[in-house]
Amino acid sequence: MPTTDQIAVEWGRIGAIRLRGDIDGLxxxxxxxxxLILVTRNVKDFEGTHASVIKPWETSA
Incomplete structure (x- = not known):
């Protein structure tokens, strides 16, 4: 997926409010x-980004 101007603006907004890795911000x-919905084991890396994140490896039992 190409990085568009709209993505770059959102990436900048995310980078301004969080200290985690740049690539996670992208x-x-x-x-x-x-x-889109992010599927990851590292949910905390995306906190505060407004991205929808799920961790499917957790069980609810």
Whole structure:
């Protein structure tokens, strides 16, 4: 998926409010702009980004 101007703006917004890795911010920005759901074991890396995140490896039993 190409990095668009809209993704770059969202990536900048995310980068301004969080201290985690830049690439995580790019991934989150792409998810936000394209209304995607992130599937990851590292849910905390995407906190505060407004991205929808699920951790499917957790069980609810």
């Amino acid at each position: 991934i989150a920005a792409t998810a936000v702009v394209h209304d």
